[in-house]
Amino acid sequence: DQQVKQNSPSLSVQEGRISILNCDYTNSMFDYFLWYKKYPAEGPTFLISISSIKDKNEDGRFTVFLNKSAKHLSLHIVPSQPGDSAVYFCAAINNNNDMRFGAGTRLTVKP
Amino acid sequence: DSGVTQTPKHLITATGQRVTLRCSPRSGDLSVYWYQQSLDQGLQFLIQYYNGEERAKGNILERFSAQQFPDLHSELNLSSLELGDSALYFCASSVDRLADTQYFGPGTRLTVL
Numbered sequence: 001d002q003q004v005k006q007n008s009p010s011l012s013v014q015e016g017r018i019s020i021l022n023c024d025y026t027n028s029m030f031d032y033f034l035w036y037k038k039y040p041a042e043g044p045t046f047l048i049s050i051s052s053i054k055d056k057n058e059d060g061r062f063t064v065f066l067n068k069s070a071k072h073l074s075l076h077i078v079p080s081q082p083g084d085s086a087v088y089f090c091a092a093i094n095n096n097n098d099m100r101f102g103a104g105t106r107l108t109v110k111p
Numbered sequence: 112d113s114g115v116t117q118t119p120k121h122l123i124t125a126t127g128q129r130v131t132l133r134c135s136p137r138s139g140d141l142s143v144y145w146y147q148q149s150l151d152q153g154l155q156f157l158i159q160y161y162n163g164e165e166r167a168k169g170n171i172l173e174r175f176s177a178q179q180f181p182d183l184h185s186e187l188n189l190s191s192l193e194l195g196d197s198a199l200y201f202c203a204s205s206v207d208r209l210a211d212t213q214y215f216g217p218g219t220r221l222t223v224l
Binding site for chain 1: 113115153154155167169201212213214216217218
């Protein structure tokens with residue numbers, strides 16, 4: 001059951017430009033959303049999160065936008081840097097502490 | 112270095128066998144989470160323990176079980192292993208709630224032959 005979907009398996013962006021990673025969910029009971037970054041051979045690292053009572057959360061170069069009516073969230077990275085090249089996972093949690101991850105999007109930032 | 116340690120780093124075993132993966136959380140963290148990352152399923156939440164008690168359950172098979180000990184380290188037991196259980200198993204820890212920032216360990220790569 002794919003309650004959280006990342007429909008783009010890969011994304012390539014030029015250094016300095018904006019990277020936009022998208023995530024869709026189907027379960028309206030999700031009330032907290034997170035983004036993780038994963039480098040090869042390492043565990044995922046937490047990037048940024050957003051509660052369902054907000055529509056935007058910003059942390060440095062990373063901004064997460066939440067559109068509840070569309071059940072859609074996105075991660076914006078501005079400006080993109082080569083070190084941002086990694087796999088990005090979105091995750092959603094409902095009020096039963098049930099957590100689901102998307103399949104991930106591989107971001108490549110070209111110098 | 113996240114402060115979360117996992118052993119072993121690699122594990123190769125045969126179908127039908129049983130293995131135990133071990134995780135030590137960051138100092139001060141009371142919650143431990145287990146995740147499975149496989150090629151076809153992506154990253155999946157398995158189970159959470161908080162201060163020795165099961166707190167939340169995800170897509171964990173009945174053949175799998177976990178526990179958290181008084182010193183807060185956790186073990187994930189996988190039994191009657193199947194080829195499809197081959198995956199990376201990550202442990203993470205956080206101070207408390209599932210939505211708290213989680214710090215991931217380096218993972219254990221399990222290969223079932």
